[in-house]
Amino acid sequence: MSFSNIIKSMDQDFFQEVLSSCPRKPRETLFARFGIARNRKKVSTLLPGKDPARAAKLKSALGAVDVEDEQGQQLAEEVLRLYLLKRRQILAHAMDHLEVDHEEGLTEEDVDFAAMSEPDRQALRDALAVDHDPKDVDLYIAYMVASS
Incomplete structure (x- = not known):
């Protein structure tokens, strides 16, 4: 199973918990890499739990990364690794x-x-x-x- 498939198989609430463990800068880099803009009307949307629609888009994007896309797989791996290092x-x-x-x-x-x-x-x-x-x-x- 690839790192992107692991993310794809997660339920949305668990993915948001995993995403919350990422520091802000790497998290925003992920959103930028996949072209997922934040809602500019709210400051609170910088936190993944405060913008579930944005987190859902990222989950879909990471889950759709091709197994052959090394950079995409590395990004998915990093999200998981950061979460697991806190455990x-x-x-x-x-x-x-x-x-x-x-x-x-x-x-x-x-x-x-x-x-x-x-x-x-x-x-x-x-x-x-x-x-x-x-x-x-x-x-x-x-x-x-x-x-x-």
Whole structure:
């Protein structure tokens, strides 16, 4: 699954939550890259939660990025990565479960999630879902599979 497909499969409310984790400048760069103008009548539209129509357009644009569009895939990956970096406990618990050395979830070791068997991935998901939001866990696993 590509990064754009991960975004495409998200429900709109969850995408807005993910988008909210992006700092303003990178978020506005995304809107500009896809030609999505903001409503100039309201100052509050700078926040993604305050302009759901604009966020929906961005979700559609990112979700429609072709798998072969490297720059578009990198943008979709960055949105997901910024969100997941704010959920380092999930990363740390995953590395603990997989018995990989890490510092707060970050590791130099390559972990190939795509090569993991489905039962192993499900066991990881079940272990992580005990302490974390299942949507975050599913996103983390999908992101790691796409990264592998």
